[in-house]
Amino acid sequence: MRLSHAAAAAITTICLSLIACGRKPEIEPFRLEGKRLTVNNLSKDTWNDVRIQINRQYLVQAKELLPGQRFDVSLDAFLDVYGNHFYYQRQQIKDVHLTAKTKDGKDVDTHMEFRREGLDGLADAMKKKETP
Numbered sequence: 001m002r003l004s005h006a007a008a009a010a011i012t013t014i015c016l017s018l019i020a021c022g023r024k025p026e027i028e029p030f031r032l033e034g035k036r037l038t039v040n041n042l043s044k045d046t047w048n049d050v051r052i053q054i055n056r057q058y059l060v061q062a063k064e065l066l067p068g069q070r071f072d073v074s075l076d077a078f079l080d081v082y083g084n085h086f087y088y089q090r091q092q093i094k095d096v097h098l099t100a101k102t103k104d105g106k107d108v109d110t111h112m113e114f115r116r117e118g119l120d121g122l123a124d125a126m127k128k129k130e131t132p
Contacts, residue, residue, distance in 0.1 A: 029112070041067055045103065055094055
């Protein structure tokens with residue numbers, strides 16, 4: 001009897017592993033890891049004249065991002081209008097904003113979502129539910 005329970009548990013584990021392996025990993029449009037920012041163009045359009053701003057002050061530009069393309073950039077590469085680098089070890093990132101144009105001339109305007117904790121996070125969740 002114990003052997004059949006162990007065999008059933010092993011088969012269940014194998015099945016769950018196969019199901020999990022069959023799914024594609026979810027790709028996020030923005031990802032911050034250490035001192036790197038990754039931007040993924042998840043649309044079917046090419047983005048031209050790409051501008052990425054941190055905290056509305058520091059900027060990096062790219063000529064284009066193709067559909068499905070990933071753009072990795074070090075946070076040290078972001079500069080303000082005076083040529084000062086973003087100092088990620090001392091500054092908190094509160095906003096990441098991307099703007100660009102498509103081939104058709106349409107505007108691309110997107111922000112990185114930051115999830116807040118505690119009562120602030122609860123307030124954000126309530127705002128999203130109220131928005132039609």
